[in-house]
Amino acid sequence: MHVAIAGNIGAGKTTLTKLLAKHYKWDPHYESVDENPYLDDFYGEMERWSFNLQVYFLNSRFRQILELRETGKNIIQDRTIYEDSSIFAPNLHAMGLMTNRDFENYSSLFELMEKLVTPPDLLIYLRASIETLVGQIHKRGRDYENSISIDYLSRLNERYEAWITKYSKGKLLIIDVDNLNFVDNPEDLSSIIERIDAQIHGLF
Numbered sequence: 001m002h003v004a005i006a007g008n009i010g011a012g013k014t015t016l017t018k019l020l021a022k023h024y025k026w027d028p029h030y031e032s033v034d035e036n037p038y039l040d041d042f043y044g045e046m047e048r049w050s051f052n053l054q055v056y057f058l059n060s061r062f063r064q065i066l067e068l069r070e071t072g073k074n075i076i077q078d079r080t081i082y083e084d085s086s087i088f089a090p091n092l093h094a095m096g097l098m099t100n101r102d103f104e105n106y107s108s109l110f111e112l113m114e115k116l117v118t119p120p121d122l123l124i125y126l127r128a129s130i131e132t133l134v135g136q137i138h139k140r141g142r143d144y145e146n147s148i149s150i151d152y153l154s155r156l157n158e159r160y161e162a163w164i165t166k167y168s169k170g171k172l173l174i175i176d177v178d179n180l181n182f183v184d185n186p187e188d189l190s191s192i193i194e195r196i197d198a199q200i201h202g203l204f
Contacts, residue, residue, distance in 0.1 A: 001026075001200070002068065004077040005166075007126030010136035010155050016126065017078040018188065019182065019189060020196070027075040029064055031057075043148065050092045053104040055109070057084050062113045069118065081117060085110040087159040091116055095155065101137070119169035122199050127161075127176045129155055172201050198203070 003026065005013045014030060021028035038056055042049040061081040068075050087109070087150075093103040133153050164174065173195055182189040 001074045001121045001125065001198075002120045002134065003075070003079065003124075004080045004120035005124045005126065006080055006083055006160075007177075008128060008133055008160055009132035010140075010153075011126040011128045012136060012182070013078050013126060016124070016192070017076050017185060021076050021194075022072070023189075023193060024076070024173065027071070027073045028078070029068065029075055030078045032059075036060075046092070046097045046106060051099040051106065054089045054092070054098070054106055056085060057088070057111060058106070058113065062117070065117055077120065080123065081110075081113070082119075082163075083160075085114075086163045087156060091152075091155050091159055095152075122171045122196070123167065123169070124196070125160075125164050125167075125172065125174045127164075127174055127178075128157075128159060129178050132178050133157075171199050171202065 003020070004019075005017055008013065012196070017028050020026065025152065036056060038049050038053040042053040058081065061079070061084065064077065065081060068077070084135060089098065089103065089106050089110075092098040093100075098106075107147050130153055134150070164172070175192060175195070180188045180190055182193070
C-alpha cells in the first residue's frame with residue numbers, strides 16, 4: 001500500500017509521516033531537502049534557480065516512486081510528484097520566476113514521467129492557514145526558509161486548494177491542522193489515525 005501526505009511548506013508533512021510510519025510500521029520516504037543542492041541558491045535568487053530546483057525535485061520523486069514499486073512494502077511518502085507539477089512549477093511560472101521555455105520543458109518532462117507513475121492508494125492533504133504555516137516555518141528555523149514571503153505562501157495555498165478540489169486519482173483524506181497538535185497531543189494523533197483507518201479499510 002502507498003500512502004502519501006501532501007501540503008504546503010510548514011503544514012507538518014514530515015512530522016506526520018514519521019508518526020504514522022511508526023504507528024503503522026510503514027516504510028517512510030521523505031522529501032530530499034537536506035541533500036538538495038539548489039535550495040539555498042533558490043531562496044536567494046528564485047528566478048535564476050527555479051528550473052534547476054524543480055527538475056531536481058521531479059527527478060528525486062520519480063526515482064523514489066520507481067524504487068517504492070520495486071520494494072513491494074507498505075510505504076508512506078512525504079509529498080507527491082503531483083504537487084511539483086500542479087503547484088510549485090506553475091506558481092513559479094505565473095510569478096515570472098520561470099521562463100515559458102523552461103516551464104514548457106519541465107511540463108513535457110513531467111508528462112512523460114506521469115505515464116510511468118501509479119498514484120497513491122490514499123492521499124492525505126494537510127490544510128493549513130498562512131498563520132499556521134508561518135509559525136511552523138519559524139519554529140523549525142531552517143536558514144534558507146527565512147526569506148519565504150507571505151505572498152509566496154499565499155499563492156501556494158491557493159493553488160493547493162484548487163488542486164485538491166479536483167483531485168481524483170485515488171482516495172483522499174483532508175485534515176485541517178490549524179486546530180490540531182498531533183505532536184504533543186495524543187488525542188489529536190489518535191483522531192487522525194481513526195480517520196485513516198476508516199479510509200484504509202475501504203481500500204480492501
